[in-house]
Amino acid sequence: MQIIPVPGTLDASAVDQVVRELAKHPGEKVLFDARHLRWVDPGGIIGLLAAGTVTRDRQGQPPRLQLQDGADVTTYLARMRFFEAASGVFELDVRPPRRSWSSSDVLLEITPISTNSDIHAVVDHVQQQAGTILSRTLGYPASAVVQFSVILSEVCQNIIEHAEGPGWVAAQTYMWAKRLGRQVLVLHVADVGQGFRGSLADTHAARFGDRWGDATALESAFIHGLTRFPDSGRGQGIQQIRKQVRRWEGGISIRSGTARISDVPAWDDAPPMEEGLPPFPGAQIHIVLPARNTQHA
Amino acid sequence: MPEPSLGPFAIDVGHLVRRNLASLYSSLVTRPTGQAVRMAIENVLAEEASTVCVSVIDLSRVSVLDFSCADEVVAKLILRFLRDDRPRNVFFVFRGIPDLHRDPIEAVLQHQSLSAVCEAGSGSFELVGAVSPEEMKLWEALEDRGRMEAAELDGLEDAGMAGEAMETLVRNRVAIRDPSSGNYQSLSSLLRSQT
Numbered sequence: 001m002q003i004i005p006v007p008g009t010l011d012a013s014a015v016d017q018v019v020r021e022l023a024k025h026p027g028e029k030v031l032f033d034a035r036h037l038r039w040v041d042p043g044g045i046i047g048l049l050a051a052g053t054v055t056r057d058r059q060g061q062p063p064r065l066q067l068q069d070g071a072d073v074t075t076y077l078a079r080m081r082f083f084e085a086a087s088g089v090f091e092l093d094v095r096p097p098r099r100s101w102s103s104s105d106v107l108l109e110i111t112p113i114s115t116n117s118d119i120h121a122v123v124d125h126v127q128q129q130a131g132t133i134l135s136r137t138l139g140y141p142a143s144a145v146v147q148f149s150v151i152l153s154e155v156c157q158n159i160i161e162h163a164e165g166p167g168w169v170a171a172q173t174y175m176w177a178k179r180l181g182r183q184v185l186v187l188h189v190a191d192v193g194q195g196f197r198g199s200l201a202d203t204h205a206a207r208f209g210d211r212w213g214d215a216t217a218l219e220s221a222f223i224h225g226l227t228r229f230p231d232s233g234r235g236q237g238i239q240q241i242r243k244q245v246r247r248w249e250g251g252i253s254i255r256s257g258t259a260r261i262s263d264v265p266a267w268d269d270a271p272p273m274e275e276g277l278p279p280f281p282g283a284q285i286h287i288v289l290p291a292r293n294t295q296h297a
Numbered sequence: 298m299p300e301p302s303l304g305p306f307a308i309d310v311g312h313l314v315r316r317n318l319a320s321l322y323s324s325l326v327t328r329p330t331g332q333a334v335r336m337a338i339e340n341v342l343a344e345e346a347s348t349v350c351v352s353v354i355d356l357s358r359v360s361v362l363d364f365s366c367a368d369e370v371v372a373k374l375i376l377r378f379l380r381d382d383r384p385r386n387v388f389f390v391f392r393g394i395p396d397l398h399r400d401p402i403e404a405v406l407q408h409q410s411l412s413a414v415c416e417a418g419s420g421s422f423e424l425v426g427a428v429s430p431e432e433m434k435l436w437e438a439l440e441d442r443g444r445m446e447a448a449e450l451d452g453l454e455d456a457g458m459a460g461e462a463m464e465t466l467v468r469n470r471v472a473i474r475d476p477s478s479g480n481y482q483s484l485s486s487l488l489r490s491q492t
Contacts, residue, residue, distance in 0.1 A: 116327040123324045123361060146361050146397045153326040153363040161328070233368040236408055240364050240401070 006034035012043025012188060012255075012286045018051050020278040030055050030063035032090070037073050042170035042188035043286050045082055045110060049168060050192050052089040054281055057192075065090035070097075081109040085168060107133050107171040107185065108152075114166045119156045122169060123149045137173050137183050139292035140248070147244055148289075154237035155189040155285050162228070163193025163282055176290075180267055183291040190284040196221050196256040203228045214257030215275050222254060222261045241287075250289040256282070265290075324361035331369025338374060342385055349386040351487055353416075357393025367401035372409045379411075379470060388470050390484050392416040399425070414471050414484045422485040424471055431462040436483075439472055443486030447479040 004021045007014045022030070032052065040048075048065075055063040065086070067074045075097050077083065083096035107129055111122055130148055134140040152169070159167035171187040197205075197217040204226055205212040220226040222242075227235035238254075242263055245252045253262035253270070260274040267290065325334065342352060354374070356362065362370075371391065378387050394402060394415045406413055406426030415425050424436045435453075439445050453459040463481065466472035473482045 116329050119327050120324060120330070123326050127324075127360070143397055147400075149324065149326070149361045150363045150401065153324075153361070154365065157327055157363075157365060233372055233405065233409060236364050236368065236404060240404055244400075 001031055002028040003031045003033050006032055006037050006048065008036045008038045010034075010037060010040040010044030010048065012041070012047060012253075012284065015044060015047030015051065015284075016277055018047065019280045022051055022055065023278050026058065029059065029061070032063060032065045035066050035068045037067065037071075040073060040077070041174065041186050042080075042110075042172055043186065043284070045077065045080055046168045046170055046188050046190045047284070049082070049085055049089060049110070050190050050280070050282065050284070052086065053192050056089055062089060062091045065092055065094075067092070067094040069094050079106060079109070080170060080172075081111075085110045085112060105133070105137070105173045107173065108169060108187075110168050110170045112166060112168055113156050113159050113189075113191075116157075116160065119153055119160070122156060123153050126152055126171075133173055133185065137291065138185060138289065144248075151241050151244060151287070152187070154241050155187070155287070157237065158283065158285065159189065159191045159193070162196070162199040163191035165191050165193030165282065167191030167193070167282070180290055182293065185289040187287040187289070188284070190282060192282040195282055196254070199228050200226060203230075214259035215261070215273060218254060218256055218259050218261040219273075245287060245289065248289050249293075250287060252285070252287045255280070255284045255286070323359065324363075325356075325359045325366040325370065326361055326363040328365040328369055331366035331373075334366070335369050335374050335377075338370070339377070339384065342387055345385070351388045351390060351484055353390050353392050353488070355392040356398055357395075359393070359398070362398045362401050364401045364404060367398075368405040368408075371402050371413065372405040372411055375406075375411050375413060375470075376409065379468075388473065388484055388487075390414050390416055390422070390488060393418075394425075402426075412469050412471050416485070422483075429462065429465075431458050432465055435459055435462045436466055436471065439466075439481055439483045440485060443483055443489075445481045447481070 002025045004018055007017055032048065052063055052065065074094060078097045086092065108122065108126055111118070113119065127145055127149055130145045131142065134144045134148060135142055156169055167190055169189045171185060173183055173185045176182060176184050197214050200217050200220055204220055208216050222238055225235035225239045242252060246263065249265055251263060251265045251268050253260055255277065258275060258277045258279050260277060262270050262272050264270050264272055325331065338354065375389060377383065378389070391402070391413055395418060403425050410427045412424055412426035412428050414422055416422050422440060424433060450459045450463060463472065467474045471484065473484065473487065475482065
């Protein structure tokens with residue numbers, strides 16, 4: 001059995017460590033050892049679900065997941081509805097705690113996305129809570145609820161229209177004390193489908209010749225708005241999301257296959273393009289929206 | 298200038314969403330929803346008896362409009378009725394476009410090189426989308442006056458450019474040319490005269 005240690009702090013980028021380990025012994029039964037997990041964000045939770053799903057689909061049986069019984073993070077995972085989403089994905093070594101309270105900083109619990117109705121439900125659900133979080137926590141204007149809902153809708157549609165597979169979405173606010181000194185809203189959407197390279201290959205790969213790969217596919221969609229659909233109205237979603245995220249001084253990145261492309265805000269030092277990442281199916285869209293900087297407001 | 302045989306016709310998209318999708322949602326999101334709403338609008342227009350009409354597409358009860366839906370409900374609807382084989386001779390005015398819906402509508406119109414007349418909350422009208430400065434200037438002049446005789450274009454500074462700009466406005470169906478007189482009328486003045 002391959003034991004994969006889950007990092008104590010699990011965010012979207014730390015998931016790469018899990019994926020790297022996963023690629024080492026693809027045939028072996030897997031145990032995800034998350035007993036030392038102390039902190040996790042939507043990118044980490046969904047990343048773990050995606051890793052479990054890929055492992056289950058490859059091996060035909062669910063991998064095991066160990067969590068520390070009674071730990072705060074386990075209770076938090078219950079609050080985020082992780083255990084509902086993980087049912088059938090993992091063989092759990094812990095009894096899921098009861099969700100005994102809701103939290104004002106959870107904007108959107110882990111929600112599976114597989115149909116357009118799911119997107120309608122998510123958008124309607126978020127509008128009930130987003131107003132308070134966006135205005136009180138992040139200091140955004142009241143109109144931001146609608147703009148955030150549009151972003152949410154467009155990123156979720158990416159799953160249905162391009163992935164041809166199921167996906168998940170989640171959102172939560174955090175205090176990024178050391179990194180930014182401000183509250184942030186983290187929105188993460190991921191699927192384990194065909195990825196950007198797979199989605200665009202039939203219509204665009206030939207033009208790129210040998211240069212075609214995950215990075216060029218991401219650039220084509222992210223920078224140039226290319227899509228596999230011949231319809232001239234397509235391909236605007238990501239462009240418009242990027243525009244709105246920039247207005248809010250936020251960051252957006254998309255990881256697909258072995259590459260990650262990012263719009264890097266002034267407060268971050270991530271590279272705009274990363275290549276040679278451990279391969280992973282589908283696409284993972286990560287958006288960070290910081291609270292308005294009141295010093296400049 | 299003879300009155301064109303036009304009538305106004307209002308379509309409440311918020312109502313259409315509820316009626317046609319049997320949905321509890323007031324949000325106009327996802328492309329299939331937009332496609333369904335556009336088809337519903339086309340069906341409503343197909344039932345309209347007059348051969349020519351100004352249709353008011355009312356989005357004021359729509360809480361969220363995403364880019365995919367804006368493309369389907371606004372851009373593709375306009376594109377359909379710009380074509381020579383349009384099912385009816387319909388001109389569109391979009392109502393209830395607060396700042397929140399303006400972004401997606403402006404974006405999809407720009408992307409498809411289209412323009413549209415929108416009614417603002419105050420009852421004023423504006424032209425949005427892919428519009429040149431000359432076209433905007435001329436459209437605003439027509440909007441101010443309501444009607445403009447063809448001969449008036451000759452009196453404008455740079456009459457040649459004004460003529461081209463008016464041709465574009467008419468071709469894009471954001472201004473009306475009376476086929477018999479060749480004179481022009483704004484969509485808003487026509488709406489006002491009919492209500």
